[in-house]
Structures are given as C-alpha cells and as structure tokens.
Amino acid sequence: MALPAGSRLGPYEILSPLGAGGMGEVYRARDARLGRDVALKVLPEVFSKDAERMARFEREAQVLASLNHPNIASLYGLEESDGVRALVMELVEGPTLGERIATRPDGHPGAAAMSLDEALPIAKQIAEALQAAHERGIIHRDLKPANIKLTRDGAVKVLDFGLAKALDDDPVSGSVPNSPTMSLAATRAGVILGTAGYMSPEQAKGKPADKRADIWSFGLVLYEMLTGKQMYSGETAAETLAAVLMKDPTLDALPANTPAAIRKLLRRCLDKDPKRRLRDIGEARIAIEEALSGAVSGPAGPSAATSPQLPSRPLAWIAAAAALLLALAAVSLVHLREKPPVTDLVRFQLQPPEHGSFGVAFAL
Numbered sequence: 256m257a258l259p260a261g262s263r264l265g266p267y268e269i270l271s272p273l274g275a276g277g278m279g280e281v282y283r284a285r286d287a288r289l290g291r292d293v294a295l296k297v298l299p300e301v302f303s304k305d306a307e308r309m310a311r312f313e314r315e316a317q318v319l320a321s322l323n324h325p326n327i328a329s330l331y332g333l334e335e336s337d338g339v340r341a342l343v344m345e346l347v348e349g350p351t352l353g354e355r356i357a358t359r360p361d362g363h364p365g366a367a368a369m370s371l372d373e374a375l376p377i378a379k380q381i382a383e384a385l386q387a388a389h390e391r392g393i394i395h396r397d398l399k400p401a402n403i404k405l406t407r408d409g410a411v412k413v414l415d416f417g418l419a420k421a422l423d424d425d426p427v428s429g430s431v432p433n434s435p436t437m438s439l440a441a442t443r444a445g446v447i448l449g450t451a452g453y454m455s456p457e458q459a460k461g462k463p464a465d466k467r468a469d470i471w472s473f474g475l476v477l478y479e480m481l482t483g484k485q486m487y488s489g490e491t492a493a494e495t496l497a498a499v500l501m502k503d504p505t506l507d508a509l510p511a512n513t514p515a516a517i518r519k520l521l522r523r524c525l526d527k528d529p530k531r532r533l534r535d536i537g538e539a540r541i542a543i544e545e546a547l548s549g550a551v552s553g554p555a556g557p558s559a560a561t562s563p564q565l566p567s568r569p570l571a572w573i574a575a576a577a578a579l580l581l582a583l584a585a586v587s588l589v590h591l592r593e594k595p596p597v598t599d600l601v602r603f604q605l606q607p608p609e610h611g612s613f614g615v616a617f618a619l
Contacts, residue, residue, distance in 0.1 A: 258282055258297065258339075265336045267295055267343070283346060293331065296342040303340040316342070318393060319417045326384035328404070328412045347412045352377065353400035356479060368483035368510065375517075375547050377403075378477045380411035382540035385473060389466045389536060393417045396464055398472035399453040400479060451495040452487045456527045459499045467529045470536055474504075474524025481517075482508040486525075503527065514546050 257280065258269045267284040273294060274281045279302075284295045302308055313333065320330045329345040350358075359367040369377075381403060388395065395402075395416050404412040451459075455471035458464050475486050486504060489495040504525040506518060520542045523533040533539060 263336075264295060264297075264339060264341055265334045267293065267334065267341075269295070279342075286343075292346050294328075294344040294346045295334070296344060298340045298342070303338075309340070315417060318391070322388060322391060322393065322416060324384055324387040326380045326411050326413060327387065327416055328414045330416075344414075345412075347404040347406060347414070349404050349406045351401050352403040352405060352411075352476070352480070355405055356400055356483060369480045371481070371510075371512070371514075371517075374477070374480040375543050376409075377405070377411055377480065378473075379540060379543045379547065381413060381473060381476065382536050382543060384411070384413040384416075385466075385469055385536040386540060388416055389469070394464060394466055395469050395472070396458075397450050397453075398469055398476060399450060400476060403476070451492040451499070452485050454496070454499060455529070456499055457529055459496050465529075466536065467532050467534070470524050470533050470539070471529075473536065473539065474521050477517075478504075478506070478509070478521055478525070481510060481513060484508060516542055516546050 257272075258264065260269055260271055262269045264284070266287045268287060270283040270285055270292070272280065273283050279296045279298045282295045282297070284293055285291075286293050298312075302312070316330065316333055320332065323329070328347050331343040331345065334341050334343050356367070356369065381398075385395065385398070393416060395413070397415060398413070402414045404414060406412060453472045453475050455464065455468040458468055478486050487495055487498045487502065489498055504522075504527070506521055509518065509521075520533075520539055524539065526532040
C-alpha cells in the first residue's frame, strides 16, 4: 500500500517515497523521537499477513540488527501500526552502484565501464561487508548493484542483508519457485525480475544457497563494474535464468589492462560448480588489496603483462656499486699516468774559511 507524504507510521512521519521492489516499498521518514531521517521499508501485504512467516522474519531481523559494520546499512528495528509493518533502516544518501554504472563519465545516461582505480576500492568494501556478515552466519542472497549504495564521501553501504532469506518460505521442494530467493510469494511480488541476472546456478536450480552464492553474485557485480554490462541478461526472467544455467561465464569483455590477479579472481568467483568456486570472500578482499597496492597505477592501471618491470633492489645496488668502482678506477688511472712535477736544480759550493769553524742553515 502506498503511504502519502505527511502520514504517520507510529512515531515516523512519511516524507517522500524512495523506491519500490519485491521486498517492499521504501520511504524517507522522520523519526520524531530521535530527530533523524530513516528509511522505512513497508513489507508487502502477502508477507505481513502471514503470522508464521512474520514470526520467522522477526527472529531473522534480530540477527540482522546485530550486524554492525561500516559497509552495511544498519537495521534499527520493526514498526507496526494499523496493520502496516515496516522495517526501520539506516537512511543512506547517494546513488546506487547500479545508477553509477548506468551513468557515463560525462553525466549522461548510458552504461559505461568503471576504471580500475574506481571499481576496485568499491569491490574491496563490498567484500569486507560480505566477510563481516558471513562470519556471523548471515548470507545476503540478493547481492546486486541496486542493493549497493555509494555515499558522497566514497563509502560503500550494502543494503537488504539477509532479507531474501528472512522473507522467504521454507523450501518444500527443489523447484525453482521455492528456491531461496524465488519463493512463489516473492515471484508474485516481482523479486525475480530484479535478481535473476545475479542468482547463482544453484539458486536458479532451487538448491539451498550458502555463502558461495554471495561469492558468485560478487563476481558478477565486479565484472559489471569493469565492463559496464551484465554477464547474464534476457528479455524475460525465464530467459535470464536459462542463460545462468546454460551459458558459461566469459571474461572476453574485460578491459585489456585488467590485472591478471583480478582475472583469476573473477574466474574463481564465477565457477558454476560451487565446490570449485572461491571458498571465502576474505580471499577476494586480499586479492583486491594486493592488486590495489601493486597492479593499479594511474587512472587506468596497467596490467602486469604491459607494465614495465623495475629491477629489484639487490640488482640496483650491485649496478650502482659497479659504476662507482669503474669511476674510481678511471680517476686512479689518470693520476698514475701523470708525470711528477719538474723542480729546478740548484747547485752551489761552500768554501770553508782558512781559520775557525762556521755553520750553515737552509730554508726552503
């Protein structure tokens, strides 16, 4: 249900709509008690009227509220008023990563690849958020550019952590409609339309998802940042899911200057067999940190194959010492060949006196 501006939900005054999706409608609201703006996510009616599901969701929400990380948007609590239930969440100002990818550097609409020195720091913060959640046993299950916010000060905030699981039905079969992020109710609400292109193959098959599903989605998000295009897309959700299941990932569209370490990371994230996929998102964070410290230079970042190789320090010291020795040898040779200075020869005779003695003194 739409909430008009000026209406209230408990202590929260609705200011303006922020967006809508399968997980609910989102509003900017003012918290009258604490004097701050928050994001209110009103849960779809199909969820809020299911007592068993809401009880399960409230248990999940308690776990989600325990997440405290600078790259994860905070969940403050639940609010219910006049039969309307909403999540009270941190309000994050700034565009989504999806909006950033869809905007060219000149500010006009149109997908464009991000440079390495812009994309890798963002990917690192996403990996840090996932790592913090995975260490608490929380899986996102719906990671995509639209669920990642970029703040004005350059920070990354991942939204909707764990909500796909929290709002999902208990799986009763291996069918696609009952997969972790594609329950029948969620499909009716339109979740599948926004997430099909980022679902892991095991999710698309209706199999249980673990943290490796997030790693797959992370690989797709990083690929999209570097290329400006989705790996998997289609005119319909069914076509997109078919592509996820049937089409092998390809990295041909990556820029030529993509470091070898990042290509290797993407291959490991996008292995369709979860048993062969990257096991821990912390490994992705480390690989990105190493790339940032060594493989990226300047606005584009030369690849390892094309960047000039600088000599190691021991070789440089040996070369410098050899040059110094040659210089000293040259100077010595010049001095050895120089003729000694010629001095004037002075001859004189002294005639002793006939009687007595005398002394002689010389001064030079």
